[in-house]
Amino acid sequence: MTQELRIALAGLGTVGTGVVRLLEENADEIRARAGRDIRITAVSARDRTRDRGIDIASYAWEDEMAQLAARSDVDVVVELVGGSDGPALALARGALEGGKHLVTANKAMIAHHGAELAAQAEQAGVSLQFEAAVAGGIPVLKGLREGAAANRVERVYGILNGTSNYILSAMEKTGRDFTDILADAQELGYAEADPTFDIEGVDAAHKLAILAAIAFGTRPDFGAVETGGISGVRAADIAQADALGYVIRLIGMTDCAAGEDGKPRLFQRVQPYLVPKSHPLAAVDGPTNAVVVEGNFAGRLLFQGAGAGDGPTASAVVADLVDIARGNPAAPFGLPVASLASSSPADTAERRNRAYLRFVVSDRPGVMAELTAAMRDAGVSIESLIQHGKPEEAGDVLVAIVTHEGPERTVSDALAALAQSDCIAEPPLVLRVLG
Known part of the structure; x- marks a missing residue:
């Protein structure tokens, strides 16, 4: 397979520009590993004139990003716009309907519409890839879907949001309260101007819904994730946890057990936890992600690294492109969509x-x-x-x-x-x- 793989890129923000740089700077390595060239042919973003520090003059420009899906010189659409619905979802549906592979970093869209998009990809005979949607550059989805494929997964849990982890670990180190550290995080670029999705656990819940679907062979069920955030944690709680031998971390956790009717009961929770200082997650500080997968034969597997940023997330996007270039199709959630079970939320009363x-x-x-x-x-x-x-x-x-x-x-x-x-x-x- 020597024909080049042609890419349309929607979104030229931090991650999008990172993808452009990575494809240009590591072109030789990527060609050798993919077996062919991967080349951007067209792009779309809000502002064509903005200086992004990259040269996009050689790429065709589409003012309407939905037009990327209709181009005849495109094999793969890369969606880096974000949002669970709206233009991103319209582009995703249009790309798959047009017989084009889709790569996305959009965890909200996959958490809400992943099963629908996976079914559409199956019907069209193309790939849907979203490694960058969970934990940035950490290959946790591939590790869970492929590396742990022979295991019965018993539990998945971890630190899924770098903003919250930065705030909590900074509170530990400084003794300052939440509001002060949040302001610092915003100034440093670790937190958005509106940090609600990060600090109230929504971002982590999107990621957890995707992890749960792959781990347990169920359809993504974001609405069933019990979600809590860190805004109520005080410096006094951090100090008390320390005195008791713990640190506080925002943890996403999921496991699954059969109910009396034989159907899966899926537990999904995002909440601050007291983590023993002896646990590997206690040492994870700053804007870092870490995911633990517990398999019945593999035991405890720890995936840790940068959970966001242009380089790590672009790395995950391009890794998906390399898989497509190699012709390595994989069911997005590890199983054909028809085999994904519908689950009910677990009753936590006796947990x-x-x-x-x-x-x-x-x-x-x-x-x-x-x-x-x-x-x-x-x-x-x-x-x-x-x-x-x-x-x-x-x-x-x-x-x-x-x-x-x-x-x-x-x-x-x-x-x-x-x-x-x-x-x-x-x-x-x-x-x-x-x-």
């Missing part, structure tokens, strides 16, 4: 774990008795209870409770009993302990 509960309470007599009585009545076994010595503003104090292992419903019942208490100044923070 057993330890928990860290942090309350902001009024500094007055009887508060501790009220908290501990609610725990006792709900069946929560308390391992430790810590009251921070100095009252905060308005006479409120922080109280932290670490529970023994027990069903999640007991903690939920205790919090429900305390919901109307006038001693609770703000909603409690609940973090599970990674075990």
Whole structure:
């Protein structure tokens, strides 16, 4: 196979320009590994005149990116625009309908529409590739889909968002609070002007839905991901975790078990966890991603590296292009779409774990008795209870409770009993302990 592979590139932002540079600078290596040239023939972006630090004069320009899918000199459309719907989805559908391979870094689109697009690719006999959609340059999807293919995957979990990980690890190192570190992250370019998707767990949830689908042979179900973020974590929580032998990390976790009806019950959760300092994920700091895959024969596999940025993400995009150039088709989710199971969300009530509960309470007599009585009545076994010595503003104090292992419903019942208490100044923070 010697005919060149012709690329249309939609989106010339950080990743798009990284793809152009990579294809130009590493052309010889890529040719040798792909078995043929990979060449950009056409591009599209919002502003043709913007200086991107690359020369795009030799590429055909399309003002309407949907036209890239209709060009006769294009074999693969690379979508780097983003967004679960709108122009990105229209381009993806148009490319596959036109019999063109599709490569994308768009985790939101794959999490919401991945099964539909995979079915369309199957019908057209073309490839749908999205390695760059999860964990940037880390080949975790390929590792899960191919390297661990012989295993029954038991659990997948990890740090899936670099922005949140930078903020939490910076809070550890400096002792400063969330709002201050978020401002630093925005100034350094680690966080967007609107950081909601990152700090509230949505970005990680998109990635987790994709990982879960590949790991367990199910259809992506983003709507069933239980999602929480880090905006409620205080410097005091970081310090308390440290004193107990933990760090706090935003973790995406998924596992799957058959229900009584034989159908898969899929557990998907993104939430800050207390991670033991002895665990490999505890050492992952800064804007880094790390994913753990636990297989019944392979054991624990750790994938770690840069989860974003022009170089790592462009590397994953071009790796997908090399696979297409070699003629190595792979089912996007590891199985034909018709074989992907429809799952139901797992019932977490009886899921057993330890928990860290942090309350902001009024500094007055009887508060501790009220908290501990609610725990006792709900069946929560308390391992430790810590009251921070100095009252905060308005006479409120922080109280932290670490529970023994027990069903999640007991903690939920205790919090429900305390919901109307006038001693609770703000909603409690609940973090599970990674075990």
